[in-house]
Amino acid sequence: MGKKMIVYGTKIISDIDLPLDLTYDTQVRYTLELSSNVPEVLQSAITCGFSFYWAHGRDVYLYSDREFNGSDIGQPWCYEVEGVVRFYWIGGERTIYYKLDEEGSAGLLGFWLIHLLLPLYFTLEGMYDFLHAGAVEVEGKPILFIAPSMGGKSTMTDYFIKQGHTLVSDDKVATFIDNGKFMAVGSHPYHRPYRKFEELGYRVENFMREFKTIHVFYELEAAAEDATVIIDEINGFEKFNTLLPNYLYMFSYLKPKRLKYLSQMLNSIRVFRVQVPWDMERLAEVHEALCQHSKGVV
Incomplete structure (x- = not known):
């Protein structure tokens, strides 16, 4: 074998x-x-x-x-x-x-x-429900980055990894419910910051080894290079609409179950929109803002 x-x-x-x-x-x-x-x-x-x-x-x-x-x-x-x-x-x-x-x-x-x-x-x-997101830990708590294609989640995930944060998932986050809590599962210890065909990317030594409760979602929104880093909470039905397109494999026969699952998830996990200046030189500023913000989310 x-x-x-x-x-x-x-x-x-x-x-x-x-x-x-x-x-x-x-x-x-x-x-x-x-x-x-x-x-x-x-x-x-x-x-x-x-x-x-x-x-x-x-x-x-x-x-x-x-x-x-x-x-x-x-x-x-x-x-x-x-x-x-x-x-x-x-x-x-x-x-x-x-x-x-x-x-x-x-x-x-x-x-x-x-x-x-x-x-x-x-x-x-029926073993896991998947979200299309990059995910890392901040002080031992999984935070998930969501964004449209080419929206910066891989770049953000890569930057956090290089600052010493633990990788949860490069691109697809497996989730399940445990005693009413929504758990994140580590995917694999490879990260693809640049989307080369048929490659998993580089190996990351600092990888999440336990199932952990999802702490918070951050939707990344591209802003002008000179924009201020702003983090605003998303509430109400907009919260649902923000997460739904990032739910993988929304097959028609699964839709009722999926909608219920997502509704329950969003009742317990907060979602924020982050205006990210489209300037690689300002990633350190965004990183610091997200770390400080996530520590205050309860």
């Missing part, structure tokens, strides 16, 4: 060694197996599918044996990254199978498994 690794609070026992260092000790919620022994009956059960999205320069497809309107126990699934790899699993089971294609490699398998397949799998299996 290959190395054991922990990703999104899940111990993965694999039959292939991935060229990534995922051997750190952290809190574990689930266990999965990653296997190349794809059952023939599972492959033959796949009968229909659709183009899912385009990502990292490749077409991605999702297949099953039925029209997509939910995820059931025993349902066969296949997630195909054209030319690279096909992942298979059965709903309710905890083994993910893979089959490398002509362009496939251990490196590409690791990237697609960790960065894209697992968040989808955990969502379809």
Whole structure:
């Protein structure tokens, strides 16, 4: 067998060694197996599918044996990254199978498994709810940065990491409820400050190893280079509208559950908008303002 690794609070026992260092000790919620022994009956059960999205320069497809309107126990699934790899699993089971294609490699398998397949799998299996956010710790408490694409959350996350803050997640934050509290799960100890295709980025030694209560959300809003750093609280329905677009995989069959989950989350976690001067030289100022502000949030 290959190395054991922990990703999104899940111990993965694999039959292939991935060229990534995922051997750190952290809190574990689930266990999965990653296997190349794809059952023939599972492959033959796949009968229909659709183009899912385009990502990292490749077409991605999702297949099953039925029209997509939910995820059931025993349902066969296949997630195909054209030319690279096909992942298979059965709903309710905890083994993910893979089959490398002509362009496939251990490196590409690791990237697609960790960065894209697992968040989808955990969502379809009802194990986590994901938010599209960068996240770090300030004095041991997770704070989450949300922003539109190219809105600065990766840059902000990277700056905080380089100031010694603990990384929670580079891009996708897994969450779950524990005794009424909304918990953040560390994703993996890699960060992509610059979005190069099919790379997880550089390894971060200071990585969150326990599940922790989400402390606060910050929506980053680009402002003029000479603007003042302003932090204002978002309230009411605007708070909901701010977070909803950052909820990953809002499948129609999950929508009622998702809306309830998000409403409960926002009843217990405050959300603030940060006007961020669009000037890299002023990141230190923004960093200081956010650190001081987050310490005062109760």
